[in-house]
Amino acid sequence: MDYKEVWNDICYRIKDKNQNISESEFEIIVENIFERLGWSIRNEIITRKTIPIGSAGKSLIPDIIISKNDEYYFVVELKKPNNVLNERNTIQLFSYMRQSKINFGVLIGKTIQVYYDIPNTNNEPKIVNEIEFDMDLEEGIELIELLSKNKFSSKKWKFIARKKLHYHLN
Numbered sequence: 001m002d003y004k005e006v007w008n009d010i011c012y013r014i015k016d017k018n019q020n021i022s023e024s025e026f027e028i029i030v031e032n033i034f035e036r037l038g039w040s041i042r043n044e045i046i047t048r049k050t051i052p053i054g055s056a057g058k059s060l061i062p063d064i065i066i067s068k069n070d071e072y073y074f075v076v077e078l079k080k081p082n083n084v085l086n087e088r089n090t091i092q093l094f095s096y097m098r099q100s101k102i103n104f105g106v107l108i109g110k111t112i113q114v115y116y117d118i119p120n121t122n123n124e125p126k127i128v129n130e131i132e133f134d135m136d137l138e139e140g141i142e143l144i145e146l147l148s149k150n151k152f153s154s155k156k157w158k159f160i161a162r163k164k165l166h167y168h169l170n
Contacts, residue, residue, distance in 0.1 A: 001148065006036060007141045014081045014108075015133035026078055027063055030108060034066060034076075038149030044068055051099050062096040072102045073152060079109035081133075090115070094125050104157055106147075114143065116161035128161045 046065040064076040077093040097105045105115040117125035131139050
């Protein structure tokens with residue numbers, strides 16, 4: 001798979017072409033992107049899964065969860081491509097990550113942000129990377145490779161996240 005070509009297609013679809021689409025239309029575009037990255041739309045790209053909270057009938061509904069063999073790998077929260085991401089968006093993503101017991105979260109809007117929830121801590125998930133949707137951007141190409149089904153590895157994600165966070169925190 002040519003990850004550079006895929007990244008550039010994503011940039012075109014998200015940044016250049018679709019600035020005024022609805023969030024539901026954007027969701028379909030992102031589902032198609034994950035399908036192109038090798039994930040199955042039938043059973044690995046889970047859209048709008050209801051996650052119950054307690055016994056009061058409340059629930060959370062993340063936009064997309066990527067899973068395989070009933071194991072959740074990462075959750076994706078979407079905002080319109082022209083929306084600047086804000087603290088409220090990250091809190092929403094963090095809620096989905098914590099309730100689903102998923103350590104990785106991806107927030108997509110005007111940029112793409114990747115978060116890691118360090119296990120066994122009470123800290124909020126930490127941002128690992130924020131990437132602009134710019135053609136030929138090496139960080140974007142690397143991220144797409146990491147998100148692809150045939151290259152995805154929780155161990156590799158943890159290693160990269162801990163390495164970046166270590167440098168960021170020092």
